Amino acid sequence: MSFTLLSSPLQGFTDFRFRNAADEFFGGINAWYAPYIRLQGRQEIKNSYQRDLLPENNHVPHLIPQVMTNSAEEFLFVAGYVQGLGYTELNLNLGCPYPMVTKRGLGSGLLKNKERINDLLTRVSSESDISISLKMRLGYEDSHEILDLLPILEKHIIKNIVLHPRLGKQLYKGKADLEMFKKCIENTSHNICYNGDIDSAAKFRELKDRFPTIQSWALGRGLIANPFLAQMIQSDNDQLPNDWIDQFSRFHDTLFRGYDEALSGPKHILIKMQSFWEYFSLLFSNPHKTYKRIKKAKNVKVYHEAVRINLEGEGDEIQ
Ligand SMILES: Cc1cc2nc3c(=O)[nH]c(=O)nc-3n(C[C@H](O)[C@H](O)[C@H](O)COP(=O)(O)O)c2cc1C
Structure with missing residues (x-):
């Protein structure tokens, strides 16, 4: 079965310089998510975010911008900006686990507020023709949050959902909850992409065998620790090249x-x-x-x- 490899963004690491160099030297990533844009109350896009998305700075085959917000207005503002640069998709960050963010009802802190997500998606899809995708955890406090949210997401057109099966409060500790990941894919008709702890071709194979219906896979920290990883997974090779x-x-x-x-x-x-x-x-x-x-x-x-x-x-x- 063919599959798609995505780069899951790391703010501070996977900016355009890293993406361009990793793609030039190693390849293997089919599409890259850019680290999130956050407006912080102002209707303007910071220069550093602009530089990261400008088409002339980006040489990777496919780049998808991301926004972290709980406001339809902000989403629409960023959607307009990225569409102006030629992008056709905007990813909404519902995964960030850091308390500074989650306490403000952003990132994984928004997952428990299903009405707000519903309102945001309803308004955004009626006022913009941009494709919407989501990046999510299972919840902040517990995984009922995602189980309550999935039926609501059924009402919306969503390109795909990148799911990292941990809770926000776990940060990066403990294991990814693969049982809950399975439950989520059984309870949605949306296209789900797996993300979490893929750090070798062997680990990828193990997960792919466990979830045979999943077609896209996102690499985060594993790709920075081993920039050859995507290439190794694509060629099903457990060894680094000799040189x-x-x-x-x-x-x-x-x-x-x-x-x-x-x-x-x-x-x-x-x-x-x-x-x-x-x-x-x-x-x-x-x-x-x-x-x-x-x-x-x-x-x-x-x-x-x-x-x-x-x-x-x-x-x-x-x-
Ligand atoms: C330092 C750091 C920065 C991150 N920045 C983002 C971000 O901007 N947007 C996002 O969706 N996820 C972000 N993440 C989460 C990763 O994309 C990924 O979902 C998470 O690390 C789990 O996947 P992994 O185990 O393959 O790393 C970040 C993670 C780390 C450690």
Whole structure:
């Protein structure tokens, strides 16, 4: 059975520079969701969001913007903006678990408010012709929230629902609730995409065997930790390519150059790259040591030296 691989967005990581570099070097992702846009009360799109979506900055085959809001007005405003750039779909974030967001009735904090979701979808679909898709968790407090919401979603035209089967209050702890995921797919006629904890081709196969009707799969943290992952899943290969260190090194340098041009001052680029290594280090045989070496770097020169030692050390391990 053929399948579609999507990139599940990570704010602060999967911006256009990462997307372009990952697509150029590794490929394998059929469509990318952009990290959310949030208006925070103002009817204007921040420059950083604009830059991330401008078609001239994006070279991936298919990009889908996302918005985090509980207001039909805001959704419509962002829909108008992204349509002006040529996008035909807008994804609504009903998944973000962080209390700063959920306390304001946004992200997974909106899931318990099914009437508000219903009103938002009703108004948005009557006033805009943009395709709407959803990104959701099972609920914030408990999974009755999604079970109560699914019948309401049946009344709406929704392109697809990317479902991460955890509760908001779990953040990223505990296991994804695969039993509840199954219950959800049995209780909806919408097209459901699975998202959560796919970090290897083997894990993907296991999930695909368990949910044979699911056709699209979204990779989040796993794709940053291992940018080869989509390619490996597409070719059903459990091994990294023989020259992965070389490929990874070129990918890393492209990312570095991109952020170096964009960010002001060495401190910012250092912080940015160090945050990537929290994930990248998982690709290495000793993640803890690999990450610690990078974290210890106090300037860009030492950082480059740490990257070199990490890559060479890994080369030695392989031989
Ligand atoms: C740092 C971070 C930022 C995230 N930003 C977003 C976001 O902007 N929009 C979104 O829908 N999900 C966001 N997510 C959630 C991921 O897209 C994904 O749903 C989640 O990590 C579970 O999938 P995974 O186990 O494959 O990572 C974020 C997750 C993390 C860890």
